Amino acid sequence: MTEATIPALKIHGADNVSVVLTEGGLQPGARLDDGTELREAVPFGHKVALEDIPRDGVITRYGVTIGIASEDLPRGTWVNEHRMRLPEPPALDDLPPPAPQPAPPAPLEGYTFEGYRNADGSVGTRNILAISTSVQCVAGVVDHVVSRVQAELLPRYPNVDGVVALNHAYGCGVAINAPDAIIPIRTVQNLAKNPNFGGEVMVIGLGCEKLRPEWLLPEGDPSASVLTLQDPAHIGFAAMVDAILKQAEEHLERLNRRTRETCPASDLVVGVQCGGSDAFSGVTANPVIGCAADLIVRAGGSVMFSEVTEVRDAVHLLAPRCADKETSEALAREMAWYDAYLARGGADRSANTTPGNKAGGLSGIVEKSLGSVAKSGSSPLADVTGPGERISRKGLTFAATPAGDFVCGTLQLAAGMNVHIFSTGRGTPYNLPAAPTLKVVTNSALARRWFDLVDLDTGRVATGEATIETLGMELFQLILDTASGKRITAADRLGIVNDLVLFNPAPVT
Amino acid sequence: MTEATIPALKIHGADNVSVVLTEGGLQPGARLDDGTELREAVPFGHKVALEDIPRDGVITRYGVTIGIASEDLPRGTWVNEHRMRLPEPPALDDLPPPAPQPAPPAPLEGYTFEGYRNADGSVGTRNILAISTSVQCVAGVVDHVVSRVQAELLPRYPNVDGVVALNHAYGCGVAINAPDAIIPIRTVQNLAKNPNFGGEVMVIGLGCEKLRPEWLLPEGDPSASVLTLQDPAHIGFAAMVDAILKQAEEHLERLNRRTRETCPASDLVVGVQCGGSDAFSGVTANPVIGCAADLIVRAGGSVMFSEVTEVRDAVHLLAPRCADKETSEALAREMAWYDAYLARGGADRSANTTPGNKAGGLSGIVEKSLGSVAKSGSSPLADVTGPGERISRKGLTFAATPAGDFVCGTLQLAAGMNVHIFSTGRGTPYNLPAAPTLKVVTNSALARRWFDLVDLDTGRVATGEATIETLGMELFQLILDTASGKRITAADRLGIVNDLVLFNPAPVT
Ligand SMILES: [Ca+2]
Ligand SMILES: [Ca+2]
Ligand SMILES: [Ca+2]
Ligand SMILES: [Ca+2]
Ligand SMILES: [Ca+2]
Known part of the structure; x- marks a missing residue:
């Protein structure tokens, strides 16, 4: 079995584990390029001890402690979540201060896309009619209306890219005066203002709900x-639907008069997140996304990353990147709020990881976090916003949201995202109809299997066929082409549509 | 202004308020039939003081204290939520014991419906293919499949009534080991077993989610x-969809071989709830539903009522109706759990009431509760079940759920409901596609306006055109006809479809 040595992935000089890169995994006796001989079989994407790690010794990856050995782990052992425990999360009251920022890289000039300029200065990458709703009760009627708009009205408004129902489960049957209710309320308000909806706000309400339509x-x-369904003017269902269709036409008339114009890349507002991560997320897709994020920031644009539970364990690495003390304090505040929210429900940040993460080689939330924050690139952190808030600064913003894909995506839409980048290792047919959603996969096996569901394969980084930098530039160009409407995402081509999901940390009644 | 006296609605001899029955409300100087002269305008459905109520005096309706006057309320004053405060909720550690049950009324025999008998003994009122999902990630693909099944497969399986996607926002991005996670998990499990799905359980999962498809x-x-989307067997989207369609056909084949057979009314499992209530809910629609509920119980069937926050203030009236001490303790336990859940989020049961409730004349949760529990009729309370649990006894069960319409309806489906009764005063186009949903309205104005959206007008009780008993029997017959598939509900005729909403009191991650 011990023939030629096998390359494995060690990221940082201080790491005492590396990751198996061989598809199908490695058998006992296989010898890695550093001389480590495997004592047992280790699956693809999983970690091998590169030195003898004693019980209670630290396990280091990305140069950071990702776990404490719960048993002796001799060199060549499979290091997985059953053989380690999590370290304590970094303290929030003792974060390192903002560090002196390095001289910014040269601005990136001359990159543009074709977008729809809005009255408020924002730019849409699509020209969509959004129908906002104040309460779940109207969703069935609005879904019916959306079908009618698609079939009967859109053919007459060829410059409009589509119609989207902003349905959700909030609005009534909820504790609307609870302290945390502000989060779903501002989310619903800000969703309607997403740049891809052209400033046309069309609200359908019921009439008696707690979240007032106005x-x-x-x-x-x-x-x-x-327009409210309980308006006495509507006699019967058909009248209700006709009134909504009439309302829709007024908005469609205006949207249809819009045309794309050349906009600088600084008008991009890109939201990045990951879902269905594996051990490659942190070494292929997420660093590639981080590289593209840096390019967008250099071009003067906006990038937001999110997913509090995947940032919590890396917060001490982000704090020095904060542009100022205020931002650093806001970062700590959002983390502390989420710690308390989880504790209230009897959970902590370790609840983030999934069976798929573990099967994919991620041994806990610390390792996952270090891979997740790679999406943020290396720019200074210009701002931190709360869940459901709109971002207001150029550069890199941490938009604090849960990590669940649909909740995070919904909150990033509310924050003003006009292009969405989603990385996945295990694979998910995720798509938001309101903003083009580019799917970046971490490994080529998935890219081959889901050939029509993915937009970019970064598995080529692991195999040495491409570099993070070249793929980062490729993704940046893909973002511009997608923003311009020249490129349709894989999921949009297939017509996959996912619903929004609001984050409501307050009780329902 | 003071011409003939005007009838107003006083429910209980001890009441010191009555409700204005005159459409359009009453003007100052109008004289009620008890001689009370109005001191100010009082809207339709709102309350008038029938005697001088001093500041801090009790306001009594249904013979129960619904509020404490926060100012002097002289006879003829408009009594509304701004002029009163809520009493303390009944203590839970001091509930009256189960009272000796009156001799049960004679069993109701000979009532039947045509249903689909299932292998587990339950009976479906519809023959529906349900596609269960373990995680939100698959919803877009499942929605696509449902359209394909409707267009391509159902025409070949004429005995199948429809296909329903059991999509939801749970399954990943959630704290699956948190204490309260049991609620959404068992809800998803039990939804698949609803009697209207014929015992055919078809699960679509992603593969890496926390809620394991199996x-x-x-x-x-x-x-x-x-079937999981990440199964390596699926190469591309079309292969994935084809595999699901093939799976669907196996279930459709079996469902298509089923036929209706005559079943006793004791096979009914009726879930009742209200939404968009007004001051008439408690005197027209809900008592009519309560009367029908009593008939179902007399016929040996099952009825469940729900909505914890609408029962909380009436719990001392329900406790004596409990069949035994165990049931009474379970009732108190569910109330206490919900009190704590609300308190954790900075809310209490008063968060239940809506602007529409108040505009409709309901001055707070106590008054709303007393009207809401009227849906339970007068039968002994045979059992209390937790949110997402299946009911297991005949007779009347309190299935503890939030009051929000879609959350409550989803949990009642999981509890095994095969017919749904929904009362509304303000109006909502509520419909669950998985169980026929009969809409009972509290007032004739709404019945006229939403002529094609409602199934039964109980406003005739308020105007004296009908009695609670005759309409109760009419509703009972309507339930049997609807259960048999002989009658299609208003909302099903219009094709209104609402999504499920899970109750997840645990944190998201
Ligand atoms: Ca993630
Ligand atoms: Ca995510
Ligand atoms: Ca209710
Ligand atoms: Ca309700
Ligand atoms: Ca939907």
Whole structure:
């Protein structure tokens, strides 16, 4: 069995584990390029001890402690979550101060895309009619209306890219005065203002709900409309539907008069997240996304990353990157809020990891976090926003959200995202209809299997066929082409549509 | 202004308020039939003081204290939520013991419906293919499959009534080991076993999610199937969809061989709830539903009512109706659990009421509760079940759920409901595709306006055109006809479809 030595992935000089890169895994006796001989079989993507790690010794990957050995782990042992425990999370009251920022890299100039300029200065990458809803009760009627708009109206408004129902499970049957209710409320309000909806706010309400339909109308916007199903003017279902269709046409008329114009890359607002991660997420897809994120920031654009439970264990690495003390404090505040939210429900950040993460070689939330934050690249952290808030600064923002894919994506839409980047290792047919969603996969096996579901294969980094930098530039270009509408994402081509999911940390009633 | 006296609604001899029955409300100077002269305008459905109520005096309706006057309320004053405060909720550690049950009314025999008998003894009122999902990630693909099944497969299986995706927002990105996670998990498990799905359990999972797809398979059921999108066998989207369609056909073949047979009314499992209530809910629709509930119980069937926050203030009235001490303790336990759940989020049971409730004349949760529990009729309370549990006894069960319409309906489906009764005063186009949903409205104005959206108008009780008893029997007959598939509900005729909403009191990650 011990023939030629086999390359394995060691990321940082201080690491005492490396990751098996051989598809199908390695058998006992296989010898890694550093001379380590495997004592047992180790699956693809999983970790091998490169030195004898004693019980209670630290397990180091990315140069950071990802776990404490719960048994002796001699060199060549399979290191997995059953053989280690998590270290304590970094303390939040003792974060390192913002470090002196290195001289920023040269601005990246001359990159543009074709977008829809909005009255508020934001830019849409799509020209979509969004129908906002104040309460779940109207969802069935709105779904019916959306089908009618698609079949009967859209053919007459060829410049409109589509119609989207902003249905959700909030609005009534909820504790609307609870302290945390502000989160779902501002999310619903801000969703309607996403740049891809062209400033046309069309609200359908019921009439008796707790979330008042008029709360969703932006102040001083004469084009915004609101209609409630309980309005005595509607006699029967057909009348209700006709009234909504009439309302929709007014918005469609205006949207249809819009055309794309050349916009600088600084008008991009890119939201990045990951879902269904594996051990390669942190070494292929996420660093490639981080590289593209740096390019967008250099071009003057906005990038947001999120997923609090995947940042919690890396917060001490992010704190020095904060642009100022205020941002660093906001970062600690969002982490502390989430710690308390989880504790209230009898959980902690370790609840983040999934069976798929573990099967894919991720031995706990610390290792997952270090791979997850790679998506943020290396730019200074310009701002931190709370869940459901709109981002307001150029550069890199940490938009604090849960890590669950649909909750995170919904909150990033509310934050103003006009292009979405999603990395996956295990594979998920995730798609948001409101913003083009590019799927970046971590390994070539998945890229081959889901050939029509993915947009970019970064598995080539692990095999040495490509570098993070070349793929980062490729992704940046893909983002511009997608923003321009020249490229349709894989999931949009297939017509996969996922629903929004609000984050409501307050009770339901 | 003071012409003839005007009838108003006083429910109990001890009440010191009555409700204005005149559409459009009453003007100052109007004289009620008890001689009370209005001191100010009082809207339709709102309350008038029938005697001088001093500041800190009790306001009594249904013979129960619904509030404490926060100012002097002289006879003829409009009594509303701004002029009163809530009393303390009944203590839970001091509930009255189960009272000796009155001799049960004569059994109701000879009532039947045409249903689909299942292998487990339950009976479906519809013959539906349900596609269960273990995680939100698959929802977009499953929605696509459902359209394909409807267009391509159902025409070949004429005995199958429809296909329903059991999509939800749970399964990953959640704290699956948190104490309260049991609620959404068992809900998803039990949804698949609803009698209207004919015992055919078809699960679509992703593969890496926390909620394992195989957890949704009933033990020892050889016909149950599970398929994951990440299965390496699926090369591309079309292969994935084809595999699901093939799976669906196996279930459709078996469902298509089923036929309706005559079943006793004791096979009914009726879930009742209300939404968009007004001051008439408690005097028209809900008592009519309570009367029908009593008939079902007399016929040996099962009825469940729910909505914890609408029962909390009436718990001292329900406790004596409990069949035994165990049931009474379970009732108190569910109330205490919900009190703690609300308190954890900074809320209490008063968060239940809506702007529509208040506009409709309901001055707080106590008054709303007293009207809400009228749906339970007068039968002994045979059992209390937790959210997401299946009911297991005949007779009346309190299935503890939140009051939010979609959450409650979803949990009642999981509890095994085969017919749903929904009362509304303000109006909501609520419909569950998995069980026929009869909409009972509290007032004739709404019945006229939403003529094609409602199934039964109980406003005739308030105007004296009908009695609670005659409408109760009418509703009972409507339930049997609907269960038999002879009558299609208003919302099913219109094709309104609402999504399920799970109750997840545990944190998301
Ligand atoms: Ca993630
Ligand atoms: Ca995620
Ligand atoms: Ca209710
Ligand atoms: Ca309800
Ligand atoms: Ca949907």
